[in-house]
Amino acid sequence: MPQVLLVDDDPRFVKVVASLLSRRNLQVKSVSSGELARQALRNGDIDLALLDLNLPDIDGLSLIHELREEGNDTPVILLTARSKPHEQVLGLRLGGDDYITKPFDPELLLARIHAVLRRSGTGRTTDRGRSDLVDLSPALAGRSPVLVDLAARQVFRDGVAVRLAPMEYAVLEFLVRNRGRAVSKEEIMVQVWGTDRGVSRTLTEHISRLRRKLGEGLVVTRTGYGYIIPTAPEGPAARAQ
Structure with missing residues (x-):
């Protein structure tokens, strides 16, 4: 780091x-x-x-x-x-x-x-197995693979770079770093925007954009808890907005 x-x-x-x-x-x-x-x-x-x-x-x-x-x-x-x-x-x-x-x-x-x-050149390496490269493919059950390079702040889907707005990437990065844990909307807002005001509309729109760009199965809604990027694919019911 x-x-x-x-x-x-x-x-x-x-x-x-x-x-x-x-x-x-x-x-x-x-x-x-x-x-x-x-x-x-x-x-x-x-x-x-x-x-x-x-x-x-x-x-x-x-x-x-x-x-x-x-x-x-x-x-x-x-x-x-x-x-x-x-x-x-x-x-x-x-x-x-x-x-x-x-x-x-x-x-x-x-x-x-x-x-x-x-x-x-700080912190850079050609080792593609390094810890700042996160492969999210297991959560997508055979869909187009998604790779996140946390050092370069880049996202790739099926080998092609995906352009994310800065706050879209910030939301994704926070979810990636908490992969496997359901995080509340309020927690995401505080960590990314520095406030929990206007939670529903602002965050929901960013999550919708991430799903359109990276695949519907990646960011899952956990009713009553928040959002999660699971370590394994989940059923359609869990992915409902």
Whole structure:
């Protein structure tokens, strides 16, 4: 599991971002100062850093320049409210791998993180038996096989990539990680959307889309409990909406 260092002195921001990343299978360590970030990055166990430029003890640009001068090549995504082009260019020239301005869309941040991790080769392997590849075919009883690559956040049906909207994938991933367990609608909403308001209409629509794209037998409704991706095929009655 990739480890992300979140460097920011705003506790509310840290709480929100850490929760988001944790739900997407990223291990998060947070620090609130440049000195603590310097120590964490020198330990060598960080796969990527999210670095705020406005730190209480040191400017983030100075920190990244210092680290690169030392030969530390840990990927860094710069986070800041500074939006002037010359500041972005300077951050990249000093050694930043990407730059994202606050406020930002959560899905954009996740996409940037995964893109940087892919470029750096973190956690990648050619072993198709690795644990982040999940074969859901046993639940489909001979229907078109479905494979989920949790590292690349890709889904394949019968060998063909299936395009899922970000929140469709988020729902699927949560069900995959809880495979064999019936999870309530409220639990899915809290984990994926961060709220359980508007449960029925929002979640039901996403489940319907997943069934259309991946096969009717994959996500099963357990009346009185919620939804489940079973480890073996279930009868038509269990799959009723």
